[in-house]
Amino acid sequence: MTKTPSQPRTGLLYRLYQRRLRREIDVARVPRHIAVIVDGNRRWAKLRLQERAAFGHRAGARKIPEFLGWCEESGIEVVTLYLLSADNLKGRGSVELEDLFGIIGELATLLSEHPGWKVKHVGASEGLESGLAAALSAAEERTKDRTGLHINLAVGYGGRSEIAAAMRSVIAEHEAAGGSIDTLGERLTPELIGEHLWTSGQPDPDLVIRTSGEQRLSDFMIWQAAHSEFYFVDALYPDLREVDFLRALRDYSTRQRRLGA
Numbered sequence: 001m002t003k004t005p006s007q008p009r010t011g012l013l014y015r016l017y018q019r020r021l022r023r024e025i026d027v028a029r030v031p032r033h034i035a036v037i038v039d040g041n042r043r044w045a046k047l048r049l050q051e052r053a054a055f056g057h058r059a060g061a062r063k064i065p066e067f068l069g070w071c072e073e074s075g076i077e078v079v080t081l082y083l084l085s086a087d088n089l090k091g092r093g094s095v096e097l098e099d100l101f102g103i104i105g106e107l108a109t110l111l112s113e114h115p116g117w118k119v120k121h122v123g124a125s126e127g128l129e130s131g132l133a134a135a136l137s138a139a140e141e142r143t144k145d146r147t148g149l150h151i152n153l154a155v156g157y158g159g160r161s162e163i164a165a166a167m168r169s170v171i172a173e174h175e176a177a178g179g180s181i182d183t184l185g186e187r188l189t190p191e192l193i194g195e196h197l198w199t200s201g202q203p204d205p206d207l208v209i210r211t212s213g214e215q216r217l218s219d220f221m222i223w224q225a226a227h228s229e230f231y232f233v234d235a236l237y238p239d240l241r242e243v244d245f246l247r248a249l250r251d252y253s254t255r256q257r258r259l260g261a
Contacts, residue, residue, distance in 0.1 A: 085218065122154050
């Protein structure tokens, strides 16, 4: 778990450092799936004396296509972006939430316009504004047959809620097949539960990155991240640079992963 200090961009020296970092990454050990807790947008806005958090959220949204380009160039197959938690729906003010709904809806549409990217909403639609729910659904439908970079937008997402929803789905499927509560226990395995998660069919994240210096999971992919590596970056998300990302990949490529140890 490594913190990365933020440094100013320095033109030629910055580009040389980028090249050095790329050379130091073991390309055979690049993560297949990266999950990102997008954090620090509100603090970014406050540091710029902006009263509305939307100023920071829009800056963060502008960074996302660039970040996804870095991922694609590095050979990563799946990226999950934690944009709005189920807890946020209860804890954020109505003005900020209304702004966020619009920003995330616009982002989903923008990402779906990229010719190769596949967009999927992971999370509950309940509690989302109808326009946002429609934008997420349309982006998913528009890109469902694409085979390029797979992008999960975690919106209205909570790890505990996801597990509870998966269990309800398992029980409903079991009952529909004529099973009883007595026989449910015989079928209940981690693999079966995984098949009913919102990320069903996808690899679990190899690497979880959180920006802004915070070091907590915040109810994010608590099932899928059981064996993930973690990397913490001090930079607020709108200030995230490619060298921060490359450092994370370099650090990951040097780790010896030990499942359960």
